[in-house]
Amino acid sequence: MSPTSSADQAAAPPRRNDRRRARTRARLIAAAREMLVNPHYAERSIAEITEAADVGLGSFYNHFASKPELFDAAVAEVLEEHGALIDAATSDITDPAEAFAVGVRYTGRLVITHPQIAQVLATKGMSLLDATTGLAPRLRRLLVAGQKSGRFADIRPEVAAVSVGGSLLGLLHLWLGAPESVDESWCDEMVERLLVMLGLDATEATTLARAPLP
Amino acid sequence: MSPTSSADQAAAPPRRNDRRRARTRARLIAAAREMLVNPHYAERSIAEITEAADVGLGSFYNHFASKPELFDAAVAEVLEEHGALIDAATSDITDPAEAFAVGVRYTGRLVITHPQIAQVLATKGMSLLDATTGLAPRLRRLLVAGQKSGRFADIRPEVAAVSVGGSLLGLLHLWLGAPESVDESWCDEMVERLLVMLGLDATEATTLARAPLP
Known part of the structure; x- marks a missing residue:
C-alpha cells in the first residue's frame, strides 16, 4: 500500500476536523478583533469571547493558552493586514525613501482612518518593535534597502528602527x-x-513627505 | 487682634501636624521608590507599602487617593531628581544643541547607571511625554531654546518632542x-x-554626540 493511497483512505475525517478547528480558531480571532475596538478589551472574559464567537466555552483552550495569546493573535492579524495594504500601495515604488514616507504617513493616519487600530498600536507600544509580522519587519526591510541603495545614511538598522x-x-x-x-x-x-534623520537633504525630505499619497 | 498675632497664637499645633503629615507622606513615597526597583511593583498591596514605610495602614488615604497615585508621585520624584542632575551637568553649557546631546546621552545611559529608573521610564512609556515635571518639560525648554537661537530647524516643538x-x-x-x-x-x-533630525549637519552632530560627557 503506497503512502498516498493510505492517506486517501484515512484523510476524510481528519480533514473535516481540521477545517472545523480552523473555523473555530478564525471565529475566536474575529470576535477578539471586534473587541479590540474597545480600549478595555483585555477585561472581557473568555466566556464573553466564546459567546461572541459562537463557539463552545471549552473549545477556547484547544486554540489559545490564554486570553492575551488570543488578543496578540488578533492584533498581529490586524497589523499584518495594514502592512499588506502598505505593500500594495507601495508596490510600484522603487525608491525605499519614498516607500518609507508613504508607509509611515499611512500608519500615522490610522488615527483618522482606523482609530481603533491606532489605539491598539499605542497600547501595545514598544513591544511592537519586536514583532516578526506586521509593521516592524517591513520597516526593517525598508531601512536596510535604503542603506544598500545609498539613499539612507549608514546607521545601525536597529537604532534607526527604534527611532522611527x-x-x-x-x-x-x-x-x-x-x-x-x-x-x-x-x-x-x-x-x-x-x-x-535617515540622511536625506531637507528639500527632498519635504517633497517626499508632502507628496500626494498613492 | 491682628491676623498675625492670631496666627502666632494658633499656629503651634497645626505646624506640628503639618510636619508629621509631611513626614508620613515622605515615608510613603520613599517606600514606593524602593519598590520601583521591582518590575512588579504595582502589585504590592497598600498594607505592604504602609508597613515598609512604617506608618499606620489608615494613614495611606490621608495622602493618596490610590496606589497608582502614590507610585506616580514616586516616579515623578525620581525623574525630577534625574532632571536636576542633568541641569547640574549642563549648567555651564550655553549651546542648546550641546545641552540636548548631554541630557539625552545621560538619560539613555540610565540603563547602565540606574537600571531600575530606566525600567520605570520604559514601563511608563509615552505617558511621560505629558508630564509637567521630570524630563518632558526640560526637553521642551531645550527644543524651544534651540529653535530661538537658530541651532534647530523650525519644527513644531510637540512633533520634535514626541520624536525625541x-x-x-x-x-x-x-x-x-x-x-x-x-x-x-x-x-x-x-x-x-x-x-x-533637529537640523544640525552630520559632522557637527557626530562631534556633539561623541564628545566626552561632563
Missing part, C-alpha cells in the same frame, strides 16, 4: 490624546524630519 | 531587552541622528 518606531508611537499618543488639535500635517512634518 | 522622547523610549526598550548586545555607542548614534 518610537517617533511614530509618540505621534499616535499625541494625536489620540488631542485629536482636535493634531492633524495630518503634523504626521507629515514628523516624516519629513525622520527622512532628514 | 519616542526614540529614547525605543532605545531603552531595545537596550533593556538585550543588555549584552547594546552599549553606549548605540545611544550616541541615536543622539547623533536626532541632532541631524
Whole structure:
C-alpha cells in the first residue's frame, strides 16, 4: 500500500476536523478583533469571547493558552493586514525613501482612518518593535534597502528602527490624546524630519513627505 | 487682634501636624521608590507599602487617593531628581544643541547607571511625554531654546518632542531587552541622528554626540 493511497483512505475525517478547528480558531480571532475596538478589551472574559464567537466555552483552550495569546493573535492579524495594504500601495515604488514616507504617513493616519487600530498600536507600544509580522519587519526591510541603495545614511538598522518606531508611537499618543488639535500635517512634518534623520537633504525630505499619497 | 498675632497664637499645633503629615507622606513615597526597583511593583498591596514605610495602614488615604497615585508621585520624584542632575551637568553649557546631546546621552545611559529608573521610564512609556515635571518639560525648554537661537530647524516643538522622547523610549526598550548586545555607542548614534533630525549637519552632530560627557 503506497503512502498516498493510505492517506486517501484515512484523510476524510481528519480533514473535516481540521477545517472545523480552523473555523473555530478564525471565529475566536474575529470576535477578539471586534473587541479590540474597545480600549478595555483585555477585561472581557473568555466566556464573553466564546459567546461572541459562537463557539463552545471549552473549545477556547484547544486554540489559545490564554486570553492575551488570543488578543496578540488578533492584533498581529490586524497589523499584518495594514502592512499588506502598505505593500500594495507601495508596490510600484522603487525608491525605499519614498516607500518609507508613504508607509509611515499611512500608519500615522490610522488615527483618522482606523482609530481603533491606532489605539491598539499605542497600547501595545514598544513591544511592537519586536514583532516578526506586521509593521516592524517591513520597516526593517525598508531601512536596510535604503542603506544598500545609498539613499539612507549608514546607521545601525536597529537604532534607526527604534527611532522611527518610537517617533511614530509618540505621534499616535499625541494625536489620540488631542485629536482636535493634531492633524495630518503634523504626521507629515514628523516624516519629513525622520527622512532628514535617515540622511536625506531637507528639500527632498519635504517633497517626499508632502507628496500626494498613492 | 491682628491676623498675625492670631496666627502666632494658633499656629503651634497645626505646624506640628503639618510636619508629621509631611513626614508620613515622605515615608510613603520613599517606600514606593524602593519598590520601583521591582518590575512588579504595582502589585504590592497598600498594607505592604504602609508597613515598609512604617506608618499606620489608615494613614495611606490621608495622602493618596490610590496606589497608582502614590507610585506616580514616586516616579515623578525620581525623574525630577534625574532632571536636576542633568541641569547640574549642563549648567555651564550655553549651546542648546550641546545641552540636548548631554541630557539625552545621560538619560539613555540610565540603563547602565540606574537600571531600575530606566525600567520605570520604559514601563511608563509615552505617558511621560505629558508630564509637567521630570524630563518632558526640560526637553521642551531645550527644543524651544534651540529653535530661538537658530541651532534647530523650525519644527513644531510637540512633533520634535514626541520624536525625541519616542526614540529614547525605543532605545531603552531595545537596550533593556538585550543588555549584552547594546552599549553606549548605540545611544550616541541615536543622539547623533536626532541632532541631524533637529537640523544640525552630520559632522557637527557626530562631534556633539561623541564628545566626552561632563
